[in-house]
Amino acid sequence: xxxxxQSPQFLSIQEGExxxxxxxxxxxxxxxxxxxxxxxxxPVLLVTVVTGGEVKKLKRLTFQFGDARKDSSLHITAAQxxxxxxxxxxxxxxxxxxxxxxxLTFGQGTILTVHP
Amino acid sequence: DAxxxxxxxxxxxxxxxxxxxxxxxxxxxxxxxxxxxxMMRGLELLIYFNNNVPxxxxxxxxxxxSAKMPNASFSTLKIQPSEPRDSAVYFCASSHNSGANxxxxxxxxxxxxx
Numbered sequence: 001x002x003x004x005x006q007s008p009q010f011l012s013i014q015e016g017e018x019x020x021x022x023x024x025x026x027x028x029x030x031x032x033x034x035x036x037x038x039x040x041x042x043p044v045l046l047v048t049v050v051t052g053g054e055v056k057k058l059k060r061l062t063f064q065f066g067d068a069r070k071d072s073s074l075h076i077t078a079a080q081x082x083x084x085x086x087x088x089x090x091x092x093x094x095x096x097x098x099x100x101x102x103x104l105t106f107g108q109g110t111i112l113t114v115h116p
Numbered sequence: 117d118a119x120x121x122x123x124x125x126x127x128x129x130x131x132x133x134x135x136x137x138x139x140x141x142x143x144x145x146x147x148x149x150x151x152x153x154x155m156m157r158g159l160e161l162l163i164y165f166n167n168n169v170p171x172x173x174x175x176x177x178x179x180x181x182s183a184k185m186p187n188a189s190f191s192t193l194k195i196q197p198s199e200p201r202d203s204a205v206y207f208c209a210s211s212h213n214s215g216a217n218x219x220x221x222x223x224x225x226x227x228x229x230x
Binding site: 031033040041042043044045048088092100101102103104106107108109 | 120147158159160161164166171172207209211216217218219220221222223224
């Protein structure tokens with residue numbers, strides 16, 4: 001059972017375009033994380049969103065957590081070739097304070113290719 | 117810090133052989149995780165340790181898989197005997213108690229079982 005559905009699975013765009021990646025679930029999560037993974041490397045944590053409706057910005061990347069804490073989106077403005085990679089969302093259950101591990105469930109990922 | 121260090125980076129072996137993957141977590145981190153990544157199943161948690169003690173091994177596929185953490189700076193994931201369906205990238209990650217869900221991943225070990 002895939003608890004977290006990411007869409008689209010593949011995205012190929014030109015430099016300068018905007019894009020949005022979605023992460024949806026029927027489950028409620030205590031928090032949600034976004035990772036970026038480059039070929040031959042491990043995932044790198046970009047952001048954690050905790051509060052329903054929360055919006056976080058990281059330069060040209062905007063992350064939003066749904067009001068019901070079941071879904072999230074990642075929006076990239078003016079994409080650049082350096083944004084190319086696999087984007088993974090991961091839902092966290094059972095960890096309200098951060099000092100104990102809450103089970104992470106990863107989505108299947110979105111492969112983004114930005115052409116110069 | 118050099119980050120999470122995994123070895124080997126690539127391993128090609130024949131079915132039936134024993135495979136041992138190694139991980140050195142970030143110094144001072146209390147949690148260590150072993151994940152497996154495949155195209156079909158994505159990233160799956162196999163097992164995790166807290167203070168060198170295995171906490172949840174429900175993701176370990178079967179008895180052919182075993183993991184140990186003899187001390188705070190070293191862990192192994194062993195597959196014996198290996199099968200072609202074990203081919204995947206295996207990642208080790210670690211985190212600190214103060215941010216248990218802030219995982220730092222290693223670069224992974226790509227395993228191919230022929």
